[in-house]
Amino acid sequence: MKPAFTHLALHVLDLEACIAFYRDYCGLTLVHEREDGDAKGGSRVVWLAEPGKEKDFIIVLLPGGPGRDQAEDDFSHFGFALESKAAVDAIAARAEKAGCLAWAPRQESYPVGYYCGLKDPDGNFVEFSYGQPLGPGS
Template sequence: MRPTLTHVALHVPDLEPCIRFYADFCGMRVIHERAGKGSKIVWMAEPGKEHQFIFVIMPGGQARHLASDDYSHFGFAVDSRERVDAIATRAEAAGCLIWAPRDEPYPVGYYCGLRDPAGNYVEFSYGQPLGPGSEALPIP
């Protein structure tokens, strides 16, 4: 059997704002929590994907200070351009929008980017050959 990617673990400076961000913007929910690192450690997943891929979020990390041209990010697919626009509007009001919605040639598609409370970049995209509706798109 080959290895399967199951999780990403993040140390963050302040746990609760990160939990709220990933719940509010990404639709993830806490599926497990336990004591650890002087606070608690949480596992978050998208509903229905709890056994496929999770974020493990732990306190005690340093804030990330990524450059504006650093495109390191977590990517979430959404089901329409309008959904990208709606997320960008909410993020702008919350002060965490870093990349306004934009179109890029295939396979990048239409996307926007946010900064989570720990400084990680998070992309929301439509039209990539990944995620909702991707079955009809070829992978280059």
């Protein structure tokens, strides 16, 4: 059997703020929660997933991270596909009002498409795109 990519785990500085961000902006839901006495900085560990994809891929958030000071020219990011350019514009407008817009919407050549970037509460970049060959709009 070939390996299957099932999850990504992040130590985060503010667990509650990160849960709220990924719920509000990315549409993820809390699908599992447990206490872990070995977790650095706290004991609550949460799993977030897209509705209906809880057995395919999750983001695990662990408390006690140092926070991330990602440089503006470091384009490491999490990517979420949206259904239209208007949806990208709408999420960018929300993020700008909230003070977490990192990259204004822009159009790039295929396969990048139309996208914007936000910074999550821990300092990670999160991209929202339309027109990539992945997800909705592909």
